[in-house]
Amino acid sequence: MTLDLPSFPTTQPESPSPAAAVALAVHHLRKSYGRGKKRFEAVRDVSLTIQAGEVLAFLGPNGAGKTTTIKMIAGLIRPDSGQVRIAGLDPHRQSRALKQVGAVLEGNRNLYWKLTALENLDYFGVLRGLPSRLARQRGLKLLEQFDLTAKRQTPVQKLSRGMQQKLAIAVALIHQPQLLLLDEPTLGLDVEAGETVKALVRQIAQSGCAILLTTHQLDVAEELSDRVAVIRQGEIIAEKPTQALIRQFSGSTYRITFEGSLSDLQKQAIAALGAVITAEQITFAGEPAQLYQLLDQLKPLPLVAVTKDQADLTQVFLKLVRGESTSPLA
Numbered sequence: 001m002t003l004d005l006p007s008f009p010t011t012q013p014e015s016p017s018p019a020a021a022v023a024l025a026v027h028h029l030r031k032s033y034g035r036g037k038k039r040f041e042a043v044r045d046v047s048l049t050i051q052a053g054e055v056l057a058f059l060g061p062n063g064a065g066k067t068t069t070i071k072m073i074a075g076l077i078r079p080d081s082g083q084v085r086i087a088g089l090d091p092h093r094q095s096r097a098l099k100q101v102g103a104v105l106e107g108n109r110n111l112y113w114k115l116t117a118l119e120n121l122d123y124f125g126v127l128r129g130l131p132s133r134l135a136r137q138r139g140l141k142l143l144e145q146f147d148l149t150a151k152r153q154t155p156v157q158k159l160s161r162g163m164q165q166k167l168a169i170a171v172a173l174i175h176q177p178q179l180l181l182l183d184e185p186t187l188g189l190d191v192e193a194g195e196t197v198k199a200l201v202r203q204i205a206q207s208g209c210a211i212l213l214t215t216h217q218l219d220v221a222e223e224l225s226d227r228v229a230v231i232r233q234g235e236i237i238a239e240k241p242t243q244a245l246i247r248q249f250s251g252s253t254y255r256i257t258f259e260g261s262l263s264d265l266q267k268q269a270i271a272a273l274g275a276v277i278t279a280e281q282i283t284f285a286g287e288p289a290q291l292y293q294l295l296d297q298l299k300p301l302p303l304v305a306v307t308k309d310q311a312d313l314t315q316v317f318l319k320l321v322r323g324e325s326t327s328p329l330a
């Protein structure tokens, strides 16, 4: 399925500049709950930016401050200090800023369960300030793009969970926001529905919308995000392009798997390069240039695989939140 979403405007209403494509800019946000001895600093110093068309995975353990940050971005709670700018506008002072935000938070609770799919789109379109004809037009288009046309007259409570999730995202896009806040978009979905929702998220980003993705499903975050920001105890402890962060935590050990047996001469030559030989596998942590010498020594035995130790986002995340350094994986 290709998603022909309208392209999202990427200009910044108040400051056309090199930062024109910045959909979200958050500077030094702080928020405490409670007073006196019960005062608790949930968000200590959070700065983030998301460009148009970019997916930022905002990750952190339970209680790290993600929801508090997102609520400040969405204008739902006021920061103690710091700034939020959505397409250049302050959601706490300029209500127009909120027209640039779509949100699917806490599952699919942004839907009315007794209304049909189309009625939900109509209702939220009008609520977002669209004339009813335009809301209907966009609603029908979104249903088509999200493969829900056949279910347009079905009440939400009779849709499958995957369909409800797709509809929740469609509803959040009815007013064509520049920023989409997505919380756990694939949680509880079966493999196929999860793949469909992931494909939709990618297409929404490709159409120019910036996406702030929060999830504890780190494989989904790894697949979908361009960049990752990790929050721990209210502070951002890492913010980097996803693949660069994974590379930073990856090792430099190669594993070479082959078929057959090595001659004594081959074993000697390979051991001389500093490699460790076990049955049908060689582990090599030397210079990449020497890897080719080693592969030469293996001729003519068939190679099965040459792999480099590679971290995944789950390993990176665990190292970061446990406060371990950026050293390669053991």
Ligand SMILES: Nc1ncnc2c1ncn2[C@@H]1O[C@H](COP(=O)(O)OP(=O)(O)OP(=O)(O)O)[C@@H](O)[C@H]1O
Residues within 6 Å of the ligand: 033, 034, 040, 042, 060, 061, 062, 063, 064, 065, 066, 067, 068, 069
């Ligand atoms: N209304 C509130 N009053 C007091 N403390 C709060 C309130 N909301 C959140 N907190 C506290 O602030 C901290 C951050 O909570 P927050 O919900 O932002 O974390 P989170 O990263 O979204 O966690 P999770 O992944 O579990 O949803 C937690 O210690 C939480 O108990």
